[in-house]
Amino acid sequence: MDDISDKALRSEIVNLHKLTGLTILILMVLRLLWTLVNPKPALPLGTPDWQKSAERTVQFLIYATLIAMPIVGWVMVVAGGHPPHIFDFMLRLPIAQSKAVRNIGGDIHFYLAWVIILLVSIHILAALYHHFIKKDEVLRRMMP
Numbered sequence: 001m002d003d004i005s006d007k008a009l010r011s012e013i014v015n016l017h018k019l020t021g022l023t024i025l026i027l028m029v030l031r032l033l034w035t036l037v038n039p040k041p042a043l044p045l046g047t048p049d050w051q052k053s054a055e056r057t058v059q060f061l062i063y064a065t066l067i068a069m070p071i072v073g074w075v076m077v078v079a080g081g082h083p084p085h086i087f088d089f090m091l092r093l094p095i096a097q098s099k100a101v102r103n104i105g106g107d108i109h110f111y112l113a114w115v116i117i118l119l120v121s122i123h124i125l126a127a128l129y130h131h132f133i134k135k136d137e138v139l140r141r142m143m144p
């Protein structure tokens with residue numbers, strides 16, 4: 001987004017980013033409701049306690065950050081006076097415009113991106129560890 005010099009195109013792409021982020025928010029809320037109703041399968045027998053708590057912590061943080069990220073994004077753009085839009089329909093929030101909220105939101109949005117990248121990397125490495133080193137079913141059973 002940062003590298004697009006054409007202003008009109010940039011604004012379209014940024015809006016697409018906002019709508020994609022809001023779609024992720026909807027999917028994450030649905031996913032959260034799904035997991036509350038359908039508990040996920042337990043880790044294989046004999047998994048050490050520290051790995052069980054690491055799994056729970058990382059997965060909780062992935063849910064939390066993937067819900068917080070789009071909310072922060074939405075609040076910051078509404079506070080900045082540029083709500084996401086679908087054609088002419090503005091997706092506003094009941095909050096006032098504020099430069100301070102826009103700036104703090106922008107900082108949180110930036111740092112949360114790195115936290116998500118870190119968490120997803122740990123998640124992928126752990127799945128590969130299960131598959132190639134522990135040789136159990138954990139990666140296979142994530143597949144559809």
Ligand code: HEM
Pocket residue numbers: 001002014017018019020021022024025066069070071073074075077084106109110113116
């Ligand atoms: C899971 C959802 C989202 C992810 C992973 C995400 C990720 C990112 C990342 C990595 C950046 C670049 C950060 C930087 O360099 O400062 C960014 C920028 C931005 N995001 Fe998001 N975002 C999400 C949702 C949203 C939502 C829902 C909105 C607004 C409704 C939004 C609005 C923005 C804006 C306005 C920028 C700055 C664009 C610019 O002017 O360069 N984001 N986002």
